[in-house]
Amino acid sequence: GRVYFSYGQKLDFRLTTGGLVQPAVQNPSDPNRNILFNWTEYTLNDAGLWINSTQVDMFSAPYAVGVKAPNGTTKTTGHLKAGGYKGFFDSLRSQPGGWANLIQTRSDGTILRALSPGHGIGAGNLPASVMDDYINRVWSRYSTSTLTVTPFADQPNTKYFGRVSGNTMNFTNSAGAVVTSFQKPDADSIFGCYKLLDAPNDLVRGPISRTLCAGFNRSTLLVNPNQPDTSAANFYQDSVTNHYARKIHAQMADGKAYAFAFDDVGAHESLVHDGDPQQAYITLDPFN
Template sequence: MRKKWLMSVLALLLLVSCFPLFASKAEAADYSQGVDLSGTTATIWFKSTVSTSWTDVHYKVNNGAQMNLRMTYSSSNARYEQAVTGVSSGTAINYFFTYNNGTPAFDTGWFSYTAGTTPTPTPTPPNPSGSIYSIPAASIPTAPSGSLSLKVMNGTGGAYPDSQIYWGVLGINPANGQWSYLDLNGNLVPISPALNDASGHLTKNGVNYANIYHTVSQASWVNLPKITSGRMFLSVGSPLYIKTYTEGFAGPDINNLTDPNRNIYFDFVEFTVDGSGYHGNTTRVDAFGFPIQHRLVNLSGSYDRTVGELESETRAGIFTKYQNEVPAAFKSLATDQAPYRIIAPIYGSFAPGGANANYFAGYSGYSTKDILRCDGALTDAATAAAINRHVYTTSNWNNVANYYNAAPANYYAKFWHDHSISGLAYGFPYDDVNGQAAYLEVGDPKGLIIRVAW
């Protein structure tokens, strides 16, 4: 959603036409699976105990390129199979499955196999009641036509009570073109400068701000009507301090040392709801505040998909992993505004005048600033994405296995892909090229669930 909706829509359609990456969480009771080795051929197999008419396997051999294939059903073995040839002793295969149970599609966890051994599942955390997957799709209330039901979940594991998790939605009401905020009754209420001083307003450092926020404890489900350029601000411990105007609002500016939100833990989700459905995403284009999961379910039950950081990730763990995994030039992005956020490169030492302002020098002919902002002299989406992913000088810009394999590359963006559901993340403005963004879209939305984790 970061540049043009059309780009995101086309990328998503191309991706979904291959296989359903954004599937729901699988139930282990639905299937058994394994790998059989005969000579140098390993057969990955999947045996369903539910109503399955197709199964896809996604696998990597020795951490090579990921293959995504529709499996063949073996009547004699009553299971789905995919042969992998050229397997010698010690060859490692990592794989997971996407399968259907009637209409919905589900993703399993990752499994690993080394030739000559028994495959074992990659450890996955339990899914307690606080999991975004714990809400049955059938339990989501059906909203009035043209809208959907919205729920914000507390996934902080006790770090913050429901009364300390704040959310607020701002956007344009397509019915009248007015900038508005969403109240708990599902109404879009026009905003203006007067809202900053209205009854119940917020105050920080002697300055008044609009109070457009709610807490998780105030409502289980809220009706979300059609809205254009919607943004849901999320924060813990404190609401955000945002000035409202008739023509828009002044949101948090992490680059401004005097911004009242610099010492608040916050994040956001962006979306549009229109005549063609729901279109939305989580984003790391500016910063990481805390883990978010973003789940979308449709009315017919054929679409139930989740993006965002993996539920197994904790905020503290992400900060530690970031320092351990990114190259030296990128490490300070996790300390510049700690403990509140990990900032994007352009807000740190990669900005003009910074120590890494010339990080991409000599690679493509574009400035580091334009490459990271995908702006200025660099507005072609595919080119901008190829440079960030370090495939600009290759002949194939769409082979995901080649992304971020050498410097200079946007290793900040790589990190979020490595720690997100299905490897999907918005790490820079044109990260939707080749379907890599954490983007969800469906024409008949029923429910939207946003989980704030810690």
């Protein structure tokens, strides 16, 4: 589920024969385009509660989430550093290459949000070629060397080996059989972790794809041929990277965020969980 909150006026939700129409601020004609709002996501089932802050679609009004355990302790995540809200927008505004165009403001000058780069490409605010240089270097590297993916931390012997041939990266298993292949991705596929980097809920292609997606967004594929690279010290070091995600993580009090769909690779996501939750919290933080 999701919990939405807004400032100044209520959000406008519509119903169609297909169900609920949720706000889509990448669409300039969305009725919620000029409302300051945000949301949190959660799953509640027999195994407990998972609740997270998210910037997968946009960075906007600051908040944190928490869950109380039976012993009374509370786990929390999502708080920004002091000055982090303004710091993020100031940093994004100074990033060359079109990244400043992700910022949306209201006619009165109020900053509303920064679109995620995938939505920015869709809206024409960020060049579709913004990741091409890095993609080309990755494709060149692994046409003459091997990318090793070990997608499950608890299964170190399950490995897949990627080599590029033309426009295709083929992955083989330890027996040498091709198990899945990826066409050379574009920036939108990378930022959205979909399309040419689709990740089905299976035990082979999906886990490899999420690893590739994290490696592209964090720009670790050239510095480490063994993926996933889960060391934050190696993230976003290339000049061509997901600067939106880089700048969000830099402003988080605990360094954790959901800045792209598979930011949970290596447990860098802003998520808290308890198997027997007593209470859950959404804390609306100050903007300063």
